Amino acid sequence: MGPSYWWMLLGMALVTYIPRMIPLAVLDGKELPPVVSGVLRNIPYAVLGALIFPAILFVQEGNILFGVLGAGAAFLIAILGGGVMSVVLGTIAVLAVYSLFM
Amino acid sequence: MTNNQFSAGLKAGTSIAIGYFPVALTFGLLAKTAGLSIIEATAMSIFVYAGAAQYMSLSLITLGIDPLLIVMNTFVVNIRHFLMTASLNEKMQPARKWVKAIYAFGITDESFTVLATGKKGKIPTAFAFGVTLIAYGSWVIFTVIGHIIGANLPQFLQAAMSIALYAMFIGLLVPSMKGNRKVVMLAALGAVIHCILYFTEALSTGWSILVATLASSILVEIVYSRRGKTAESMFIREEEV
Incomplete structure (x- = not known):
């Protein structure tokens, strides 16, 4: 890779950092209208839904069952009251066993 | 600390x-x-x-x-x-x-x-x-x-x-979903909208997550603020009675 790689990297770094930084640095201490802050408070849960589905179904190419099994295991452990770490490790364990024997 | x-x-x-x-x-x-x-x-x-x-x-x-x-x-x-x-x-x-x-x-x-x-x-x-x-x-x-x-x-x-x-x-x-219907609705709607955008190939990945998140957050907020208002007006009516 030549010098153009480093210019590209600089560009990628800036366009990634600026959207992350502006709201935290600029909106700081500003009172937003209640409707706007209501919508903003909803975002973590809406984004979790969008991040999980449909991507979790495609973690293994060409085998949706694998993703379905993983999602099922994760939801089950979480509903039974497992913490985040137990959900992560438990789901990995379930799928590791599945891929070893399937 | x-x-x-x-x-x-x-x-x-x-x-x-x-x-x-x-x-x-x-x-x-x-x-x-x-x-x-x-x-x-x-x-x-x-x-x-x-x-x-x-x-x-x-x-x-x-x-x-x-x-x-x-x-x-x-x-x-x-x-x-x-x-x-x-x-x-x-x-x-x-x-x-x-x-x-x-x-x-x-x-x-x-x-x-x-x-x-x-x-x-x-x-x-x-x-x-x-x-x-x-x-x-x-x-x-x-x-x-x-x-x-x-x-x-x-x-x-x-x-x-x-x-x-x-x-x-x-x-x-999941822990946030327990006993909180608003969180359930937000996540479900975010997931459903993202799936629709994904399978119809309407938008690229970056935009589709953003649009699904924003649409779900706004729609659920509208539903809840309406509900809040109806509950409020019913309450007022009861008081008037």
Whole structure:
């Protein structure tokens, strides 16, 4: 890779950092209208839904069952009251066993 | 006190570090395959620090795409973080702008969700530094290791570990869903809209996550503010009676 790689990297770094930084640095201490802050408070849960589905179904190419099994295991452990770490490790364990024997 | 919050942040971010392990390892490996030196690959993880965009840039580099287009693609893929930091800003403890500008660098899908769902009340700045630092450290270190060893994990483990980040998202979401119909609606609607956008190929990934999140957040807010108003007016009527 030549010098153009480093210019590209600089560009990628800036366009990634600026959207992350502006709201935290600029909106700081500003009172937003209640409707706007209501919508903003909803975002973590809406984004979790969008991040999980449909991507979790495609973690293994060409085998949706694998993703379905993983999602099922994760939801089950979480509903039974497992913490985040137990959900992560438990789901990995379930799928590791599945891929070893399937 | 601050130290405690920092360690608590490191601890809360550990599941991200586990989830990044296979993803960053594979990134290091693919970067090597795409012809990037270890310095070039690690520099991307250090300065850009954005999983999906980094992966995409590799395939675009291999295809010989104009670097300017790769930068624009990165912007589109990462614009969703604007929404996340705007939301996070509502929950963060007040701090100097330059301090917030530092941890802002570490806000990814994963660190955002860990921070935003973790604590009742305001999130301490030291906690945010703990979460973002362990995630960032793991991303950079495993990129290096992936490039050096140039090989995947054993097949069964690689496959199983690729679920880690999604399992983490589920582990963060479910406790908030219990007894909270609004959270259930938000997540379900976000998922459904994203699936529709994905399967109809209406938008590229970066935009579709952003649109699905925003649409769900706004729609549910409208439903709840209407309900709030009807409940209020019924209450007033009862009082009048």
